Amino acid sequence: MPYDERIDSLPTKMKAVVAYKPGDYRIEEIPLPEVGDEEVLLKVGGCGICAGDVKGYHGAPSFWGGEGQPAWIQAPFIPGHEFYGQVVALGKGAKEKYGLSLGDWAVSEQIVPCGKCRFCLDGKYWMCEVHNIYGFQGKVADGAYTEYIRLPRTARNHKLPNDFQFRLAPYIEPLGCAIHAVERGDIQFNDVVVIAGLGALGLGMVQAARLKNPKLLIAIDIKENRNKLALEYGADYVFNPKEEDVASKVKTLTNGYGCDVYIQASGHPAGVIQGLQMVRKLGRYVEFSVYNDPTTVDWSIIGDRKELDLRGAHLSPNTYESAIRFIHKGQIKPEKVITHEIPLEEFKKGFEMVEKGEESIKVVLIP
Structure with missing residues (x-):
């Protein structure tokens, strides 16, 4: 793999939730993603379950197409976009581009903009015409219901403070x-x-x-x-x-x-x-x-x-720095919003908890 820097103990395989069609999501062992120039590999610390993930699981037309709406999802894919993780590999130029080093903890905005369309060129990256979002487009922007996630070269990555309460990091995206x-x-x-x-x-x-x-x-x-x-x-x-x-x-x-x-x-x-x-x-x-x-x-x-x-209101344009700061300083408190942390293998149970919403608010999957 064309790493510029990497830790020594990276595996060749990882477990992941792989989605094939509505209702057909499976835990599988798949190859570790390759990391190219200006790309980053994170070891996932945790990933929240979004209501959109549950709606995708049930086949909502706004994701899979139908009822006059085009298909947006590209299956098979790995779901999950509310994640954080530790940097374990860096492609050439990634360290300089993002200010990240091995061992740093980081998050990445949910959209992976193309950088070429009229919206990206005009600074409106969150409305990117291509509109790849982690956890919905396979290979291009696979998500974080897995042990490791590749952050593509056009991703918008943010380093977390060293004393950040990392278990709260899945709340940065919402x-x-x-x-x-x-x-x-x-x-x-x-x-x-x-x-x-x-x-x-x-x-x-x-x-x-x-x-x-x-x-x-x-x-x-x-x-x-x-x-x-x-x-x-x-x-x-x-x-x-x-x-x-x-x-x-x-x-x-x-x-x-x-x-x-x-x-x-x-x-x-x-x-x-x-x-x-x-x-x-x-x-x-x-x-x-x-x-x-x-x-x-x-x-x-x-x-x-x-x-x-x-x-x-769509996504989180230019708000990640504020979200990180508010949580870090205790100005916004997600401790009681993150109600459950469960193993990745129990993702279906997590989906059911989020859908019912009786005892849970934010459920986080831990790989």
Whole structure:
């Protein structure tokens, strides 16, 4: 293998979860990936299970194609994009390019941009037209449900501080996404902000939004344990849409106007309609969710009735440094969000835990 530097004890084989088609994910022994110029090999320390991973496992059309959507996944592939690891090999030029040395701990942003399309050339790398993301495109960007992962030459890698609590590192990726969604909301001091959906992402959004210090911060979820955690993380109010009319509650708190910013992170169609009902005229609606099914809404609310500023939020552009800093300094605390760490071989159990979400929030697979 064309390593420039490597540790002496690298194996030739590694165990990995390999995905062939929806529902057909297997633990296999496969060759260790080769590392080329400006590439890095990490020994994986842990990798979180994302809701998108579970939806991919179940064959969501937005991943595998169907229902008018093109296939995006390239099987067979190794899933997993919320990872961290230790540098065990460096290709020629990688040390200089990334400032990484053997033994360093690092993370890599979930997208591996092509560096050549109009978006990459314009600095909008997170919207890369090719759009390879770790854990969905085999060979090109295999993920981290494995013992070792290759970081391609166009990857965006970040070194972790030596005293970082590494077991918290799988939360860097979802927190980076959460920070981006909060930034898209352009939160001001006098704003009333609502965050709907308190999974790992939503709870990160609550903590990030608290740092913006809005006038009121409201969190919404149907699970009471997550609502309680949101209060601990700085929410002023929490509401359960199964038990109360949350749109009416928010309007009561705002003299009938509605919230200034609504961030949708639940992935449930009802959350979209709920948000359109409770956001004020000329308000800002931020959409950060992956849906299993299309959502139908009355678009006249967006235009004719409220003239809303509708903003999408995708991935975590230029937020990894902030996410690392916030966790490192204790300004954002993922300890209670990372609820379970289980062996890689138990990935199906992990998927079930994430899907049910009863006792778990963020589940991390340990190879």
